[in-house]
Amino acid sequence: MSDAELLDVGRWMRFTPSCNLALTLAGTATGSVWLLAGLALTMAVGALAPAHPFDVLYNTLIRPVTGTSSLPRSGTRRKITFVVGALWLGATAVLFASGHRSTGSVLGVLMAALILPLATVQVCVLSEAMARLLGPPR
DSSP states (O other), rough: HHHHHHHHHHHGGGHHHHHHHHHHHHHHHHOOOHHHHHHHHHHHHHHHSSHHHHHHHHHIIIIITTOOOOOOOOOOOHHHHHHHHHHHHHHHHHHHHHHOOHHHHHHHHHHHHHHHHHHHHHOHHHHHHHHHHOOOOO
């Protein structure tokens, strides 16, 4: 992606994390097993597909209206964060489903706290940790 394209689409790079944050908070606040499990599923799809479902939503419905560039395909590190998110949200859903509301709430709030910097200032805590441990992406 060129610098011009990145500048054009930069603010929209927060679309998917913002959707994930809102749905994680809603699922946690309501204890909705279905919402959390559905969000875990979208994370799993994002890990396996070239793009996260919310990226596809932006590229097909929002981008034509805004006239901005398409969001780029997900790289390996981003896909790893989706795997972690799928497992984490899946565990959160299972905790709520099995009556462990307090522990489910803690996991949900922690997940939201990890998504918040990505949704607001485009800093992915997990990607930053991977970069420090493994070096920058190639």
